[in-house]
Amino acid sequence: MACDARHAAEFVGVWRAPERPYPARDADWAPLYAGCRSALGRYVGVPDDVNLRFRSGVVVRPPGAGRWRVGDRGVRCYLWLSDRTVTGSLKGTGPAGLPVRTR
Numbered sequence: 001m002a003c004d005a006r007h008a009a010e011f012v013g014v015w016r017a018p019e020r021p022y023p024a025r026d027a028d029w030a031p032l033y034a035g036c037r038s039a040l041g042r043y044v045g046v047p048d049d050v051n052l053r054f055r056s057g058v059v060v061r062p063p064g065a066g067r068w069r070v071g072d073r074g075v076r077c078y079l080w081l082s083d084r085t086v087t088g089s090l091k092g093t094g095p096a097g098l099p100v101r102t103r
Contacts, residue, residue, distance in 0.1 A: 003089040008081045009059060010090055012036075012043035017073040022065045032060045036077035044079070045094040055098045057082055 003010075015035040023029045036058045041048035046055055057080035063072040079090065083101055090097045 004087055006085045006087050008085045009078050010086075012077050012079050012091075013039045014074045015039045015077050017062065017075050019071075019073065022068040023062070029060065032062060032075055033058060036060050036075060039077045040079050043092075044090050044098045045092050046098050051100050054100045054102075056080060 015032075015038070017032060017035060020031075021028070023032065037052050038048045040056060040058055041052055044056075046052065059078040059080050061076040061078070062068065063074060079098075
């Protein structure tokens with residue numbers, strides 16, 4: 001999708017997960033979400049702090065289990081806006097582009 005088309009999600013980068021077993025339980029996914037939130041913060045230019053989860057959701061897309069077993073740890077990360085859509089990239093927009101949501 002083009003950045004100027006109305007969208008609620010945006011690719012922010014690939015985060016390399018540490019070597020560990022493929023996520024199988026809910027708790028196993030927590031480091032992947034934390035890694036993608038950090039990537040999201042760098043991409044947009046907002047602090048990677050406790051308020052980041054109030055700015056945007058995050059979508060985590062790891063490689064399949066087979067690729068993971070052979071060493072592919074590249075997790076694709078996307079920001080996700082549950083409260084609005086945008087018609088331009090949020091890259092580098094900082095807090096003005098991705099404010100803390102209060103509702």
